[in-house]
Amino acid sequence: xxxxxxxxxxxxxxxxxxxxxxxxxxxxxxxxxxxxxxxxxxxxxxxxxxxxxxxxxxxxxxxxxxxxxxxxxxxxxxxxxxxxxxxxxxxxxxxxxxxxxxxxxxxxxxxxxxxxxxxxxxxxxxxxxxxxxxxxxxxxxxxxxxxxxxxxxxxxxxxxxxxxxxxxxxxxxxxxxxxxxxxxxxxxxxxxxxxxxxxxxxxxxxxxxxxxxxxxxxxxxxxxxxxxxxxxxxxxxxxxxxxxxxxxxxxxxxxxx
Amino acid sequence: xxxxxxxxxxxxxxxxxxxxxxxxxxxxxxxxxxxxxxxxxxxxxxxxxxxxxxxxxxxxxxxxx
Numbered sequence: 152x153x154x155x156x157x158x159x160x161x162x163x164x165x166x167x168x169x170x171x172x173x174x175x176x177x178x179x180x181x182x183x184x185x186x187x188x189x190x191x192x193x194x195x196x197x198x199x200x201x202x203x204x205x206x207x208x209x210x211x212x213x214x215x216x217x218x219x220x221x222x223x224x225x226x227x228x229x230x231x232x233x234x235x236x237x238x239x240x241x242x243x244x245x246x247x248x249x250x251x252x253x254x255x256x257x258x259x260x261x262x263x264x265x266x267x268x269x270x271x272x273x274x275x276x277x278x279x280x281x282x283x284x285x286x287x288x289x290x291x292x293x294x295x296x297x298x299x300x301x302x303x304x305x306x307x308x309x310x311x312x313x314x315x316x317x318x319x320x321x322x323x324x325x326x327x328x329x330x331x332x333x334x335x336x337x338x339x340x341x342x343x344x345x346x347x348x349x350x351x352x353x354x355x356x357x358x359x360x361x362x363x364x365x366x367x368x369x370x371x372x373x374x375x376x377x378x379x380x381x382x383x384x385x386x387x388x389x390x391x392x393x394x395x396x397x398x399x400x401x402x403x404x405x406x407x408x
Numbered sequence: 409x410x411x412x413x414x415x416x417x418x419x420x421x422x423x424x425x426x427x428x429x430x431x432x433x434x435x436x437x438x439x440x441x442x443x444x445x446x447x448x449x450x451x452x453x454x455x456x457x458x459x460x461x462x463x464x465x466x467x468x469x470x471x472x473x
Contacts, residue, residue: 190473203438
């Protein structure tokens with residue numbers, strides 16, 4: 152199981168908490184997933200609403216670790232201030248750092264991401280950067296103090312799955328020993344299994360479970376897929392071959408003429 | 409005194425951030441606050457004196473991916 156910033160994690164499935172049909176479905180899906188790290192966020196609270204408090208009580212009752220995000224931030228300043236407010240609110244120095252560069256693709260602004268990661272690391276944060284599969288950016292993030300990298304495999308919420316598996320394979324090979332989490336773009340359990348088979352340490356997803364017809368069952372399906380993919384990686388799967396190879400031994404076959 | 413609170417202009421009488429949360433009837437337990445783009449930690453709210461035109465952000469936990 153992955154070790155993230157010195158913390159043993161019991162599940163390779165990190166789950167988001169947004170877009171579920173109800174708080175009960177959210178709670179049941181999280182339990183079904185076996186996930187012990189949930190992403191959360193923070194937003195403006197209306198006076199007297201109490202909505203944030205109710206959500207937070209629900210999450211605390213689940214006895215899991217939270218990973219606050221800086222979703223929606225488009226600048227270094229926004230992301231850094233939001234991270235500091237998240238640390239204050241959630242009582243953790245873990246931060247899922249998102250600095251969005253484009254409204255439509257939600258692609259990270261990797262230049263601002265590296266700068267914000269450096270600032271937050273120097274301020275004591277343990278940064279989980281949402282990044283692209285660009286290896287050089289990954290190296291810069293490690294130089295900035297990150298100990299975990301979280302490349303996307305497709306745009307956030309797109310459910311397309313790994314659109315560039317060769318790049319993910321190269322990414323894994325380039326960063327041996329660094330915990331790698333595929334964050335964003337996963338749509339189906341088979342996608343999660345595919346990236347886990349490549350040797351990624353974990354996946355982080357939200358929409359694929361929350362917006363499924365039955366989020367609770369889908370959470371269980373992802374949990375099983377993640378475990379299957381990890382086991383397959385550890386068992387060293389066969390590489391594809393160009394030619395057929397008989398699986399049944401041909402030696403000792405009877406000859407009939 | 410006119411402040412911009414969570415993006416909306418409001419006329420308030422409080423002189424500190426702590427008093428402002430009381431005036432607006434916020435539940436203090438689940439909030440993070442910022443004044444003019446800088447975090448104001450919970451323990452600093454009583455010392456955080458407000459000035460005309462300050463931009464105050466009052467955030468709470470919510471669902472996220």
